[in-house]
Amino acid sequence: MEDKEFAKELPKKHEDISRWYTDVIAKAELADYWLVRGFMVIRPYGYALWENMTALLDARFKATGHKNAYFPLLLPESLLVKEAQHVEGFAPQVAWVTEAGTEPLEERLAVRPTSEAIFGTMYSKWIQSWRDLPMLINQWCSVVRWEKRTLPFLRTTEFLWQEGHTAHRTEEDGVEETMRMLEVYRDFVEAELAIPVVKGRKSESEKFPGAVDTYTIEALLPDGRALQSATSHHLGQNFARAFNITFQDLDGERRHVWTTSWGLSTRTVGAVIMVHGDDSGLILPPRIAPVQVIIVPIHGKDADEPALREAVDKVSSALSPRFRVEADWSDKRPGWKFNEWEMRGVPIRLELGPRDLRARQVTLVRRDDLERKKQPVPWDGLEARVAAELEAVQGALFQRALQFRAANTRRVTSGEEFRRVMEGPRGFILADWCGDAACEARIKDETGATVRCLPLDTEAAKGPCTWCGRPGQAQALFARAY
Amino acid sequence: MEDKEFAKELPKKHEDISRWYTDVIAKAELADYWLVRGFMVIRPYGYALWENMTALLDARFKATGHKNAYFPLLLPESLLVKEAQHVEGFAPQVAWVTEAGTEPLEERLAVRPTSEAIFGTMYSKWIQSWRDLPMLINQWCSVVRWEKRTLPFLRTTEFLWQEGHTAHRTEEDGVEETMRMLEVYRDFVEAELAIPVVKGRKSESEKFPGAVDTYTIEALLPDGRALQSATSHHLGQNFARAFNITFQDLDGERRHVWTTSWGLSTRTVGAVIMVHGDDSGLILPPRIAPVQVIIVPIHGKDADEPALREAVDKVSSALSPRFRVEADWSDKRPGWKFNEWEMRGVPIRLELGPRDLRARQVTLVRRDDLERKKQPVPWDGLEARVAAELEAVQGALFQRALQFRAANTRRVTSGEEFRRVMEGPRGFILADWCGDAACEARIKDETGATVRCLPLDTEAAKGPCTWCGRPGQAQALFARAY
Structure with a gap:
């Protein structure tokens, strides 16, 4: 009975998702609160998750020719x-440093909220000729934006992210880069985080300050709200003009460069928690899980401790070259351990008890389907089976999220219908829209929904604006946003 | 003639090491200055070096049971x-945030200069019982310390580093951890950076503020000055008391934990530049070099461009699974390219010209020995030869630095001799010392030298204090410090 307590304290996800979310973060030891409001501490388990994510994303940046810097x-x-x-x-939103050591500063210094101005300043110095282009630099760092309402990972005053800043010879090159990085993000979030996203362009009012165009990938969270998961900005020559970034072109003329910037942050960790978790806690996509396989040894009544240790070591060594494996030798009872590792979202549990030892097998439990009958798996061929099961978990999580999104994306053709959806199940709404900022503001006031993006893969508007009746400019994706 | 200009502008290292140092950093594009005094921008080539270093050090931390967090x-x-x-x-040295958004803050916030107080606060919450110990957490981040005199990498207002913070059940465990991490640093700096260091304990006046004991590894730079390359602090129960970090011990009693902290920063990049470089620029130890092998194609008069491209691709593909290889296809002349890659310190250059093509060979040049005759190496067996040459470069750099240190470490037995060394060649001085802070201060005033450490591997003092004549307490290592 006591075994269940740990998980029992967790509210049902569908009953109180806000408390479920913050409780899972605490119980799985992903993060903790800091003394300064809005800041968080990312604990080792949460940070290991972020490290796995950054490694996979960083490899994509390097494969597309980008270099890191600080x-x-x-x-x-x-x-x-x-x-x-x-x-x-x-x-x-800026935090200002006004004193250093014992002296007031002559000019106050901003803690970077983003680094366009910093990169712009250096690029104006480093870029002289078309030979220096494209300049493709990324940095991994933390930024600070003073926020009024915060939530661990999803909106924090300080957060970790990467910010890419590139400079190009032509507008075409700049636009191509903007779209390339948007696609890198889509691929990363869908393939590694198992979260389906909609690619689209931001409306004028939701665009990055200083951008010509902002592109986004938008995920749908289980409470029917949207999360902007990454953005890629085509900055045109706005920053090149402001920071005087010019180059001598092939024809000898001096021209302004075209720049882009793009970022993805620890808020995507929040999306992973929200999208995949269940009433037992986290469910982590295998590609990014800090522990992919947890081995739980089970002492029987006629416990042969050395034989058990030997078997666990054997299984562990067979799997560890290829997977992130741990064995839990703590002195807690097996049921308690099951609950803890379920809370932490480990994709596969292998139990090893006296009967398994005799049969030279393990008992395999998949975190994404705890209702399924436990599977006996022979030691021979275990590695291939584990690989297949991890792939299966990764695929199942994506499919489940995709189904949820499909069931919660609604084509809406009237203001009344729009209101009904937003007062009821929420989710994504696809509706024809006039493109006017004032109309967008009214929609937000009356329903809480904003234009998340103008999806890249949908057609033009079919009819008049669903809200105001003026000519439709585009099909827009609406949702209440995080 | 023009080919030599790039390197010619560099001052001779032994004639003006200060200007040589800052010029190499600029020409090799390791770093640049920022608008705010004392800050620097780490450019892609410098950051790639740091990334290679952090990967090797981080693996050592994980192998000794530490986890990362933020x-x-x-x-x-x-x-x-x-x-x-x-x-x-x-x-x-603290930079203070006093305003955020449009509001003054009620309490000013320090930009972390180091994080003992931050970890201490969280550890007091996370640690309840002996089962939670040891707690072994590291973080990679930047810190800010307002400095009056700065130099890229060696002393900057903001720098990148890692800081490990651990908590233990017993004093013995804390001391053991302190010494374990000091040894990890020594091994890392000697094996990967090819820089010999002296392990020792800091004197009272050079100790970390709040530590019981500070241990250090000290390197000797070519200008005869010492660089503290990493430190490991035994903090006793000082921070445990200040932050109320207690645990229930095995016997049921509530006790304070014992803590340690240890750090290594981007200043070690400065040591790599200083120790190994020569009049042609950087020389990078192969283990950390961003590019280990540079291939320079040379078009002959009867250039067969496709055959040359094919040969370069063949050589490059043969080496790239195992080494960090690049081919320089820019339209500069070969001599110019040689100078550029020598400036950037790439350990091995492979030239591929028409004669090499005919003989199915490359011409190998080692960066650490440009005077040596160029070596023809057949394509067959190239991978093994490159591996051996890279090992040889790594070893040669370490031996050269070791010889320099041996030649510049002097056992000194009188104050007069001490003065003569410090006014002349400088370097490390080993001398018996009374252990008194006032005596140490006088030595510094009169010679510029400070106690770098009390080396762990030397015996007790043999005679009276070299400076003041009072009873000798220990043999101390003196030097002028960075």
């Missing part, structure tokens, strides 16, 4: 204000 | 002041 944490206020829309967008 | 950038002033010596040591 740019400073602090920038003078006079730099931030150079691009007018940029400073207007970020100023209300 | 702790917040900002801490309230009230936390920093909890450990009296700690705040006294760091307060003069």
Whole structure:
């Protein structure tokens, strides 16, 4: 009975997803709160998850020709204000360093909320000729944006992310890069995080401050709200002009470069938790799980301890070259261990008890399907079977999320229908829209929904604006956003 | 003639090492200056070097049972002041956030100069029982310490580092961890960076603020000055008391934990540049070089471009699974390319010209010995030969540095001799010392030398203090420090 307590304290996910979310983060030891409101501590288990994610994403950046670098944490206020829309967008969220050592500073320094101004300053120095282009640099770092309402991972004052900043010779090259990185993000989030996303362009009001166009991938979370999971910005020549980034072109003329920037942050960890978890806790996609296989030894009444240890070592060594495997030798009871590792979302559990030992097998349990009958698997061929099961878990999680999204994406053709969906099940709404910011603001006021994006793969509007009746400009994807 | 210009502009290392150092950093594109004094931008080539270093060090941390995590950038002033010596040591260097968004903060927040207070706060929450011990957590991050005199990598206001923070059940466990991590650093710096170091204990005046004992590894740079390359602190129960980190022990009693902390930073990149470089630029140890092998194709008069491309691809594919290889197809002349890649310190250059093509060979040049006759190496067996040459470069760099240190470490037995060495060649001085802080201060005033450490592997003092004549307490290692 006691074995169940650990998981029992967790609220049902569908009954109280907010408390479920913060409780899972605490119980799985992913993160903790910090003394300063809005900040969090990413604990080792949460950080291992992030490390696995960053390794897979970083490999994609390198494969597309990008290099990592490190740019400073602090920038003078006079730099931030150079691009007018940029400073207007970020100023209300900036943390300011005004004193250092025992002295007040002459000019206050912003803790970077994003680094366009910093990269822009250096690019104007480094870029001289078309030979220096494209310049393709990424950095992994933390940024600070003072937030009023925060939630671990999904919205924190400080967060970890990567920010790519590139400069190109032509507009075409800049647009191509913007779309290439959007596709890298889609591929990463769908293939590794097992979360389906919609690729689209942001409306004017949701665009990055200073961008010509912002592209996004939007995920649907189980509470029917959307999460912007990564963005890729075509910055045109806005920052090139503000920071005087010019180059001598092939024809000898001096021209402004075209720049892009793109980022993905620890908020995607929040998406992983929300999308895949269940009433027993986390369910982690195998590709990013810190522990892919947990081995739980079970002492029988006629326990032969050395034989058990030998068997666990044998199984563990067979799997560890290829998978992230751990064995739990703590002195807790097996049921308690099951609950703990289920809470932590480990995709596969292998139990090894006296009967398994005699039959030279393990008992395999899949985290994504605890109702399924436990599977005996012979030691011979275990590695191939584990590989297949991990693939199967990865695929099943994606399919489940895809089905949820399909069931919760609605084509809506009237304002009344729109309201009904938003007051009821929420989710994604596809609707014809006039493209007007004032209309968008009214929709938000009345329903809480915003334009998440203008999806890249849908056709033009079929009829008038669902909301205001004026001519439809595009089919837009609406949802309440995180 | 023009080919030599690039390198010619570099001052001779032995004539003006300060300008040589900053020029190499600029020409090899390792780093650049930022608008805020004391900050730097780590450029892609410099960052790739750091990435290789961190991967090798991180693997050692994980092999010794440590896990990574991420702790917040900002801490309230009230936390920093909890450990009296700690705040006294760091307060003069702290950057303060006093405003966020449009509001002044109620309490100012320090940009972390180090994270003992942050880890301490969380450890007091996470540690309840002896079962939670040891707690072994590391983080990779940047820290800020306002510095008056700065130099790229060697002393910057913001720097990248890792900081390990551990908590233990007993004093013995804490001391053992302190020494284990010191040895990890020694092994890393000697094996990967090819820099010999002296392990030792810091004197009272050079100790980390709040530590019981600070241990260090000290390297000798070519200008005869010492560089503290990493430190490992036994913090006793000082931080446990200040942050109330207690646990229920095996016997049921509540006790304070014993903590340690240890760090290594981007200043070690400065050591790599200084120790190994020569008049042609950087020389990078193969284990950490971003590019280990550079292939330079040479078009002859009767150039058969497709055959040359094919040969370069063949050589490159043969080597790239095992080594970090690049081919330089830029339209610069070969001599210019040689100079550029020598400046960047690439350990091995393979030239491929018409004669090499005919003979199915490459011409191999080792960066650590440009005077040596160029070596023809047949394509068959190239991989094994390159592996052996890279090992040889790694070994040769370490031996050269070891010889330099041996030639510049002097056992000194009188104050006069001490002065003569410090006014002349400098380097390491081993001398009997009384252990008194006032005597240490006088030595510094009169010679510029400080106690770098009390080396772990030398015997007790043999005679009276070399400086003041009082009873000798220990043999100390003196040098002028960076």
